[in-house]
Amino acid sequence: xxxxxxxxxxxxxxxxxxxxxxxxxxxxxxxxxxxxxxxxxxxxxxxxxxxxxxxxxxxxxxxxxxxxxxxxxxxxxxxxxxxxxxxxxxxxxxxxxxxxxxxxxxxxxxxxxxxxxxxxxxxxxxxxxxxxxxxxxxxxxxxxxxxxxxxxxxxxxxxxxxxxxxxxxxxxxxxxxxxxxxxxxxxxxxxxxxxxxxxxxxxxxxxxxxxxxxxxxxxxxxxxxxxxxxxxxxxxxxxxxxxxxxxxxxxxxxxxxxxxxxxxxxxx
Amino acid sequence: xxxxxxxxxxxxxxxxxxxxxxxxxxxxxxxxxxxxxxxxxxxxxxxxxxxxxxxxxxxxxxxxxxxxxxxxxxxxxxxxxxxxxxxxxxxxxxxxxxxxxxxxxxxxxxxxxxxxxxxxxxxxxxxxxxxxxxxxxxxxxxxxxxxxxxxxxxxxxxxxxxxxxxxxxxxxxxxxxxxxxxxxxxxxxxxxxxxxxxxx
Amino acid sequence: xxxxxxxxxxxxxxxxxxxxxxxxxxxxxxxxxxxxxxxxxxxxxxxxxxxxxxxxxxxxxxxxxxxxxxxxxxxxxxxxxxxxxxxxxxxxxxxxxxxxxxxxxxxxxxxxxxxxxxxxxxxxxxxxxxxxxxxxxxxxxxxxxxxxxxxxxxx
Amino acid sequence: xxxxxxxxxxxxxxxxxxxxxxxxxxxxxxxxxxxxxxxxxxxxxxxxxxxxxxxxxxxxxxxxxxxxxxxxxxxxxxxxxxxxxxxxxxxxxxxxxxxxxxx
Numbered sequence: 229x230x231x232x233x234x235x236x237x238x239x240x241x242x243x244x245x246x247x248x249x250x251x252x253x254x255x256x257x258x259x260x261x262x263x264x265x266x267x268x269x270x271x272x273x274x275x276x277x278x279x280x281x282x283x284x285x286x287x288x289x290x291x292x293x294x295x296x297x298x299x300x301x302x303x304x305x306x307x308x309x310x311x312x313x314x315x316x317x318x319x320x321x322x323x324x325x326x327x328x329x330x331x332x333x334x335x336x337x338x339x340x341x342x343x344x345x346x347x348x349x350x351x352x353x354x355x356x357x358x359x360x361x362x363x364x365x366x367x368x369x370x371x372x373x374x375x376x377x378x379x380x381x382x383x384x385x386x387x388x389x390x391x392x393x394x395x396x397x398x399x400x401x402x403x404x405x406x407x408x409x410x411x412x413x414x415x416x417x418x419x420x421x422x423x424x425x426x427x428x429x430x431x432x433x434x435x436x437x438x439x440x441x442x443x444x445x446x447x448x449x450x451x452x453x454x455x456x457x458x459x460x461x462x463x464x465x466x467x468x469x470x471x472x473x474x475x476x477x478x479x480x481x482x483x484x485x486x487x488x489x490x491x492x493x494x495x496x
Numbered sequence: 497x498x499x500x501x502x503x504x505x506x507x508x509x510x511x512x513x514x515x516x517x518x519x520x521x522x523x524x525x526x527x528x529x530x531x532x533x534x535x536x537x538x539x540x541x542x543x544x545x546x547x548x549x550x551x552x553x554x555x556x557x558x559x560x561x562x563x564x565x566x567x568x569x570x571x572x573x574x575x576x577x578x579x580x581x582x583x584x585x586x587x588x589x590x591x592x593x594x595x596x597x598x599x600x601x602x603x604x605x606x607x608x609x610x611x612x613x614x615x616x617x618x619x620x621x622x623x624x625x626x627x628x629x630x631x632x633x634x635x636x637x638x639x640x641x642x643x644x645x646x647x648x649x650x651x652x653x654x655x656x657x658x659x660x661x662x663x664x665x666x667x668x669x670x671x672x673x674x675x676x677x678x679x680x681x682x683x684x685x686x687x688x689x690x691x692x693x694x695x696x
Numbered sequence: 697x698x699x700x701x702x703x704x705x706x707x708x709x710x711x712x713x714x715x716x717x718x719x720x721x722x723x724x725x726x727x728x729x730x731x732x733x734x735x736x737x738x739x740x741x742x743x744x745x746x747x748x749x750x751x752x753x754x755x756x757x758x759x760x761x762x763x764x765x766x767x768x769x770x771x772x773x774x775x776x777x778x779x780x781x782x783x784x785x786x787x788x789x790x791x792x793x794x795x796x797x798x799x800x801x802x803x804x805x806x807x808x809x810x811x812x813x814x815x816x817x818x819x820x821x822x823x824x825x826x827x828x829x830x831x832x833x834x835x836x837x838x839x840x841x842x843x844x845x846x847x848x849x850x851x
Numbered sequence: 852x853x854x855x856x857x858x859x860x861x862x863x864x865x866x867x868x869x870x871x872x873x874x875x876x877x878x879x880x881x882x883x884x885x886x887x888x889x890x891x892x893x894x895x896x897x898x899x900x901x902x903x904x905x906x907x908x909x910x911x912x913x914x915x916x917x918x919x920x921x922x923x924x925x926x927x928x929x930x931x932x933x934x935x936x937x938x939x940x941x942x943x944x945x946x947x948x949x950x951x952x953x954x
Contacts, residue, residue: 255623258767258843265765265775268814271919273857274874385522392523397548399541400598400673401666402657404552408628416614416626418769418845425554442773445876445918458531462598464541465534472530496769623767624845732896737913773917795915796881803924804909810866810925813908816917818879 259418272363272440272492275447279364282357288338297333299326299365311369311489314478316382323386325477327451328469330361346468350452359438362449366438366491374435374489376481383478386471390479393472394424403461405476409433419496424480431487434480439493447492450477537600551662565661572670573654581646581683588685589692591678592618598673608673610682615664618685619692628664636687637694649686653679737799742791742826745798749789751828754835757782762827762838768819771844776800777814778838782831785811794823819844853939853947860935860953867929867953869900869907871922871937874947879914895920898939902929929953 283294283306299309300317314325320332327345334340334354344354351359378384397404408416409424423429438449448456454473458466466473533539547565550557557565594609596602612618615628618635639645652659654669668674674682685691736748746752763777778788786805791798800817811829819825822844828837854874861868873895880892892914900908907926929935931953938948 255767258765259769262765262768262775265763265777266773266816268775269870269872269921269923271872271921274854274872274919277855277857388519389523389526391554392519392552393527395552395554396527396544397552398544399537400671402545402548402551402671403664403666406554407664410554411628414626414628416628417624419626421628442917443770445772459537459599459601462537462541464531464537464539465600466531467529470530471526475526623843732911737911775921777923792915797913797915799913800915801913802911806906806908808905808927809907810927812925814921814923816921818877818915818917 255418266442266494270440270492270494271445272367272438272447272494275360275363275440276367276492277364279357279360279362279367282360283364287357288334288340290337290339292337294330294333294337294361296337297330299329299333306365306368308369308372310366310491311372312375312377314383314386314474314481315377316380323382323474323478325450325469325474326362326365327358327449328474330358330365331469342469348468350448351446359447359449359452362438363447363492366489369489370491372489374431374481374484374487376478376485378482378485383482386475386478387482389471390475390477393475394479399462401462403463405457405461407461424483427483427485427487430480430483434477434484435487436490436493436495438491439495441495443496448495534600536598536602536604547657547661556662562661566658569655569658569661569667569670570651572667573651573658574669574676575647575650576676576680581650581680582687583677583680583684585681585684585688585691585693587678588681588683589619591674591682592685593622608678610668610674610678611666612682620696621692632686632693635693636689636691641687646683646687650679650683653682733799733802736789736802737797739798740796742793742798745791746828749799749802749828749835751789751830751835751837754828754837756838757829757836758838760827760829760836760838762825762840763814764825764840764842766841767843767845769845771819771821773816774819774825774842774844775814775816776825776827777812778827778829780811780829780831780836782811782829782836785829785831787830788813789826789828790815790817791826791828792817792819792823793826794821795819853941853945856937856939856947856949858935858937858949858951860929860951862929862931862953866925866927867902867935868925869923869935869937869951871900871920873898873920873922873939875918875920875939875941877912877914877916877918877920881914893941893943895939895941898922898937900924901936901938902926903933907935 286293296303299306300312300315301309310326313329314323316323317329324332331342331345335342340354345358348355378387394405408414408421412423414421422433424433437453438447440447451468451473454476455466527542531539531542544552547569550561550565591610592612595611595614597606597608613622613625615626617625617631617633620633655667656663656665657667666673669679686693688694733748736745739745739748746754759781761779763779764775768774776790778790780788788803788805788811790800792800801815803813805811819842822842824839824841826837826839828835856874857872859870875895876893877895878890878893880889882890884890894914894916895912898910898912899906908924910922912920933953934950935953936948936950938946940946
């Protein structure tokens with residue numbers, strides 16, 4: 229918690245600097261002011277707090293905690309883990325993001341079926357706990373550098389697939405991820421759109437999700453964020469933890485590499 | 497008519513496949529395994545139209561390719577059946593503001609919006625506008641209402657791909673996002689001298 | 697319908713629970729006497745809300761500062777801060793003119809507590825927001841217009 | 852019993868600044884659910900903050916305080932290691948009390 233004031237100062241500075249360049253005049257100033265005031269107290273901390281307890285609680289048919297879960301830095305290591313995700317895991321022979329990895333841990337350690345999430349509802353039941361755990365885990369990488377290991381062929385392949393998916397246009401509105409996130413300085417309504425094809429934008433976007441959304445008072449994981457992007461693209465629904473979501477995550481994380489983790493973030 | 501390019505999963509292990517083909521096959525398999533139908537958003541929506549596939553890369557297609565698509569898309573434009581191009585600007589404003597419709601959380605009977613404000617500045621008073629598309633402030637005032645300008649605008653709203661093959665703008669008429677009557681209202685919003693688009 | 701809601705509110709009022717907290721020693725008796733200001737919170741007109749607060753028509757004062765953004769990206773969460781430089785400020789209230797119920801929050805400041813509070817409120821639409829302050833037995837206020845913008849894509 | 856609050860209290864130059872995040876729906880009673888039924892009002896009505904035995908703040912909230920309320924205030928006094936206790940009750944009679952050590 230020592231690093232908090234620093235983090236807040238950075239968030240305020242970023243909130244003031246970023247939109248000023250994008251929107252014009254008083255509107256931009258007003259919005260910057262608004263964001264700076266919000267950065268003061270992020271309700272995502274309530275999820276972090278709950279998640280830390282859940283991480284240590286015995287749960288599921290096997291009555292075990294998640295304390296032996298290996299997020300890539302060894303069993304039980306949470307500090308810095310999410311800054312280095314997604315990564316290739318030998319035991320599952322898959323590239324996994326935080327949430328698909330947590331599903332693996334819950335299944336193997338606790339006996340909790342992935343169906344709870346794949347068929348679950350956001351904010352309900354086991355999914356609510358997942359969101360709290362995610363908040364806790366990503367908070368443990370706050371202020372660290374985004375650092376995904378791209379050396380394995382599996383990660384390289386996922387990156388290539390993710391890039392392809394990013395530009396894939398389909399559906400009744402002909403949208404792709406790149407429609408909104410492929411150029412600098414664009415916005416939807418008053419929302420600045422990070423250019424996820426470049427380092428700066430990817431660091432801002434990937435680096436600030438998962439986040440608390442003030443519009444609905446919910447905490448959104450990255451899977452939820454991607455799910456809603458596809459909803460607005462008018463695509464069919466991506467399956468929770470599916471390869472397209474992980475491939476896109478690898479594409480964004482690699483592009484963001486070296487940027488700062490600002491999670492959990494706070495968004496409109 | 498637009499042709500569909502199917503992305504059904506391909507059989508793996510074809511001997512002659514190159515690395516790029518492998519990648520394409522793997523990509524198709526990934527997409528097929530990653531999405532499911534949800535509400536009105538059927539899984540078929542993953543199938544790409546030919547121009548969607550051509551416009552799905554970080555590199556622009558060749559000039560000839562773009563021209564061919566534009567010519568093809570131009571044929572889809574349906575001009576107003578009664579020869580009238582404009583309706584009610586007040587309804588047009590509501591359509592321009594609404595971004596509803598066609599998502600899996602919408603219903604089949606949801607009245608679709610045009611979502612114009614998501615990407616364009618239009619009126620002098622609405623500050624919450626996007627910048628993916630150009631500003632359309634003073635649209636009618638600046639461009640006048642010559643037949644050419646009115647027809648171009650109608651066509652652009654109906655199917656933007658007829659004018660720019662890989663445009664970010666949806667095909668509001670061709671893809672049945674908006675009805676002919678709704679498009680007339682949006683046209684009035686752009687051209688009517690009384691519309692807040694043209695009145696400070 | 698409205699009557700039903702009022703009854704429910706009354707029945708479920710925090711008052712009795714607060715008494716329990718007092719009994720449990722968690723809250724000092726002095727606190728419990730401050731029951732929720734139902735009339736002020738349920739007032740649907742500005743002057744009614746002010747009179748329920750006992751504020752009458754407060755004078756505008758430069759010594760009351762209302763800190764809020766000019767524009768709120770989302771009306772669900774609008775950060776608002778009030779600072780009073782008036783001596784003996786004992787109470788601060790935040791009201792939103794165009795909300796269905798004007799009064800959002802009221803703060804009682806014992807001696808030793810600075811007249812500087814911040815919270816976050818909901819706003820249904822662009823509106824004037826009022827900070828009403830009681831200092832030395834008199835009421836003062838400051839106001840500011842906050843614009844509430846429309847949401848993002850798909851809404 | 853309500854969910855835990857997040858409380859931060861920091862003393863400097865003889866003044867303690869307290870920041871509180873509460874876990875609460877703050878339902879207005881004016882919204883409808885997906886089937887068109889009114890969602891009943893559910894919001895924190897009263898809150899108080901104590902430093903030792905001394906009440907340092909009392910507040911009353913209406914339903915137009917935002918979901919997961921945030922509150923910040925300052926009082927004179929308070930030293931590192933001492934406690935600040937925040938308690939709230941809501942219109943359904945639920946309550947919560949949490950404490951934080953001044954840092």
